[in-house]
Amino acid sequence: MSQKKTYYITTPIYYPSGKWHLGTCYTTVICDALARFKRMSGYDVFYLTGTDEHGLKIQEKAAACGMDTKKYLDIQVNNLKKIWEIYDISYNKFIRTTDEEHKSAVKRIFQKLYDKGDIYKGEYEGWYCVPCESFWTKSQLIDGKCPDCGREVERTKEVAYFFKLSKYQDRIVKLFQDNPEFLEPKSRVNEMVNNFLTPGLQDLCVTRNSFKWGIEVPFDPEHIIYVWIDALTNYLTALGYESNDDSLFKKYWPADVHMTAKEIVRFHSIIWPALLMSLELPLPKKVFGHGWIMFGEDKMSKSKGNVIDPTILAERYGIDSIRYYLLRDIPFGSDGNYTNSMLLNRVNNDLANTYGNLISRTVAMIHQYCNGQIPVKSTEMPEDAELIAMASSMLDNVTARIDKLEIPDAIAEIFKVIQRANKYIDETTPWSLNKLGEKERLNTVMYNLSEVIRIVTVGLLPFITKGTVKVLDTFNVPENGRTFESIKKFGFSKAGVNVEKLSPVFPRYDIVKEVAELEKLAEGSEPKVEKKVEFINKPEVTLDDFDKLQLRVAKVLSCEKVEKTDKLLHLTVDCGGVQRSIVSGIAKYYKPEDVIGKSVTIIANLAPVKLRGILSEGMILCAADENGKLAIVSPDKDIDSGSEVK
RNA sequence: CGCGGGGUAGAGCAGUGGUAGCUCGUCGGGCUCAUAACCCGGAGGUCGUGUGGUUCAAGUCCCGCCCCCGCAACCA
Numbered sequence: 176m177s178q179k180k181t182y183y184i185t186t187p188i189y190y191p192s193g194k195w196h197l198g199t200c201y202t203t204v205i206c207d208a209l210a211r212f213k214r215m216s217g218y219d220v221f222y223l224t225g226t227d228e229h230g231l232k233i234q235e236k237a238a239a240c241g242m243d244t245k246k247y248l249d250i251q252v253n254n255l256k257k258i259w260e261i262y263d264i265s266y267n268k269f270i271r272t273t274d275e276e277h278k279s280a281v282k283r284i285f286q287k288l289y290d291k292g293d294i295y296k297g298e299y300e301g302w303y304c305v306p307c308e309s310f311w312t313k314s315q316l317i318d319g320k321c322p323d324c325g326r327e328v329e330r331t332k333e334v335a336y337f338f339k340l341s342k343y344q345d346r347i348v349k350l351f352q353d354n355p356e357f358l359e360p361k362s363r364v365n366e367m368v369n370n371f372l373t374p375g376l377q378d379l380c381v382t383r384n385s386f387k388w389g390i391e392v393p394f395d396p397e398h399i400i401y402v403w404i405d406a407l408t409n410y411l412t413a414l415g416y417e418s419n420d421d422s423l424f425k426k427y428w429p430a431d432v433h434m435t436a437k438e439i440v441r442f443h444s445i446i447w448p449a450l451l452m453s454l455e456l457p458l459p460k461k462v463f464g465h466g467w468i469m470f471g472e473d474k475m476s477k478s479k480g481n482v483i484d485p486t487i488l489a490e491r492y493g494i495d496s497i498r499y500y501l502l503r504d505i506p507f508g509s510d511g512n513y514t515n516s517m518l519l520n521r522v523n524n525d526l527a528n529t530y531g532n533l534i535s536r537t538v539a540m541i542h543q544y545c546n547g548q549i550p551v552k553s554t555e556m557p558e559d560a561e562l563i564a565m566a567s568s569m570l571d572n573v574t575a576r577i578d579k580l581e582i583p584d585a586i587a588e589i590f591k592v593i594q595r596a597n598k599y600i601d602e603t604t605p606w607s608l609n610k611l612g613e614k615e616r617l618n619t620v621m622y623n624l625s626e627v628i629r630i631v632t633v634g635l636l637p638f639i640t641k642g643t644v645k646v647l648d649t650f651n652v653p654e655n656g657r658t659f660e661s662i663k664k665f666g667f668s669k670a671g672v673n674v675e676k677l678s679p680v681f682p683r684y685d686i687v688k689e690v691a692e693l694e695k696l697a698e699g700s701e702p703k704v705e706k707k708v709e710f711i712n713k714p715e716v717t718l719d720d721f722d723k724l725q726l727r728v729a730k731v732l733s734c735e736k737v738e739k740t741d742k743l744l745h746l747t748v749d750c751g752g753v754q755r756s757i758v759s760g761i762a763k764y765y766k767p768e769d770v771i772g773k774s775v776t777i778i779a780n781l782a783p784v785k786l787r788g789i790l791s792e793g794m795i796l797c798a799a800d801e802n803g804k805l806a807i808v809s810p811d812k813d814i815d816s817g818s819e820v821k
Numbered sequence: 822c823g824c825g826g827g828g829u830a831g832a833g834c835a836g837u838g839g840u841a842g843c844u845c846g847u848c849g850g851g852c853u854c855a856u857a858a859c860c861c862g863g864a865g866g867u868c869g870u871g872u873g874g875u876u877c878a879a880g881u882c883c884c885g886c887c888c889c890c891g892c893a894a895c896c897a
Contacts, residue, residue: 186897187897189897190895190896190897192895192896196896196897197897198896198897199897200897201897202897203897227895230895231895232895363825365824365825365826371894377894379894380894401895402895403895406895434897435897436896436897437891437892437897439895439896439897441892441894442894442895446894465897466891466897468897504833517832517833517845520845520846521844521845523856524844524845527856527858528856528858528859529858529859531855531856531858532855532856532858532859533855533859534855535854535855535856535858536854536855536856536858536859537854537855538855539854539855540854540855543854544854587843587844597858597859597860598859598860598861600854600855600859600860601851601852601859601860601861602860604852604853604854605854606852606853606854609854678856680856681856682856683856683857683858
């Protein structure tokens with residue numbers, strides 16, 4: 176018995192701290208299409224997805240909802256699994272980093288790395304911004320200040336464990352050099368080399384003790400294993416690595432593709448290989464960093480964000496449409512735009528008009544001219560040759576594209592055949608053959624059409640999962656006629672098989688109307704989205720503490736953008752007859768002319784600092800919400816500048 | 822400021838130094854089996870910019886400038 180070739184494909188494990196969105200679906204749908212395609216091509220496929228459930232954010236998020244952390248996670252994960260069910264995702268395993276198996280394996284992996292001498296205890300030196308409660312590295316600081324609030328940071332030390340990433344520098348560099356296929360698309364390689372490899376890899380801090388929700392270091396439970404070792408290793412532990420039964424690991428490792436989005440390419444293409452090298456395991460064959468889905472140029476994109484809710488779209492247009500759009504319309508590897516009308520246009524043109532209509536007209540003619548049965552093929556004419564040739568070579572072309580991960584092009588290969596079939600109908604004009612009584616020729620044409628439809632439909636199965644099955648059912652295609660094997664050669668279909676009647680499989684939408692309704696839907700649902708403001712409560716303060724702050728009203732005299740910065744405005748304010756210079760990071764929200772003449776509230780006794788070389792003597796109070804809106808806090812009536820706020 | 826990506830027909834994108842292409846839209850024609858669908862044809866681009874450099878030849882290589890986007894150590 177010869178062993179089937181294996182194919183191990185993974186999505187990243189998703190972080191269940193927020194709402195699930197279309198981007199998550201994108202990654203997962205791509206992997207699903209690949210997994211299905213490989214299965215049909217005869218591979219023994221293992222498709223892994225899951226969730227990364229540890230860390231401070233999760234702990235806080237659950238607390239903010241007033242829930243037990245694990246319970247919160249269970250709900251989130253459940254929601255995600257429901258989405259995958261709707262999206263027809265054919266994963267073989269869903270791993271959670273809170274799974275006991277994973278946790279114990281991670282501990283053993285950590286121990287292994289430690290025993291090898293690749294993990295050592297050291298001191299984590301960082302710059303700590305007390306008000307923001309955040310650690311920053313030196314390179315993150317802006318002019319030596321906290322990049323978030325622009326205030327002074329203090330140098331802090333913390334004991335932690337480090338992984339000797341630097342030790343693997345040379346081997347990683349060599350990996351990129353010798354193996355250009357390892358990381359794709361190519362542009363990402365430059366990014367990695369220039370940003371991280373050339374400057375030199377730093378050892379990586381792999382534990383934290385600022386939170387508890389995670390896996391403890393086996394020999395030092397004060398410390399929690401940080402995301403790198405905890406999350407990345409899921410690709411191993413899901414297969415039972417370091418467990419009682421590692422047969423799956425032996426069978427499927429190394430992974431064929433780790434699909435990731437571009438922002439986590441670094442972890443997968445540098446840190447992950449280094450960890451594997453340390454564990455002396457083979458490296459994955461490929462890491463692919465795909466692009467992002469942007470929200471087009473839709474002006475109201477922010478407020479319409481929830482239209483992109485993956486379940487709303489799926490409910491409204493069916494999963495075939497969404498999957499098809501994601502796979503076909505997003506240029507793989509670079510960023511793609513999403514707009515409602517792009518989605519609907521694509522679905523109307525390809526699914527309804529080109530493909531759906533081909534089926535409709537063919538089925539209708541079989542019923543009108545052939546008693547609803549696939550007819551006998553006899554008189555072949557030269558004009559059949561091209562169609563048959565295209566249908567016969569289709570699978571090879573599609574496979575070649577898929578092997579290069581060119582998914583939109585793979586689908587385009589199938590549509591070339593579909594378009595050719597539509598043209599074939601025009602060339603052969605079955606209706607006039609019918610009038611002329613050329614029965615044999617008519618039958619041949621209708622046979623060829625039925626067979627082409629079978630071939631393209633089987634080819635589409637990995638991408639479009641529902642409607643395609645309906646089409647094959649309509650033509651009563653037997654199981655063994657739904658395989659890739661059966662479409663390598665033209666002529667599998669048998670004459671005499673009944674063809675069912677059918678209503679349109681892929682409906683056509685009124686784009687103008689739908690877009691308008693989606694927008695209305697977005698607006699309508701806007702207020703409904705409960706905005707539970709979550710905040711980390713700061714410790715209680717006394718009046719004395721408050722008294723330390725000197726808050727005053729000031730009037731903006733002049734304001735200009737600080738050159739070569741994105742965020743900074745330089746304001747000159749009058750505060751009780753004294754002029755002050757203040758630099759504020761509000762340029763993204765306010766234009767200079769918007770604030771001139773405005774009364775604002777400032778902290779007047781904040782220690783002066785220089786930002787971008789400009790003196791800032793104070794801070795303007797602003798309110799910021801979770802959606803990235805920002806508003807200056809101003810007195811609600813006219814009041815003298817310099818008035819104290821208390 | 823650093824690094825990366827990009828600026829090609831109304832929109833979205835391809836394009837190995839040698840007649841500038843594809844999809845959608847648009848305009849005109851054809852057909853009537855079909856989901857106002859399908860088929861054919863046309864129009865539309867001095868390829869961000871410099872009247873820059875290399876070359877017999879540049880969208881394609883080099884240099885300068887402008888603009889957009891992303892990354893910068895837990896956002897797919």
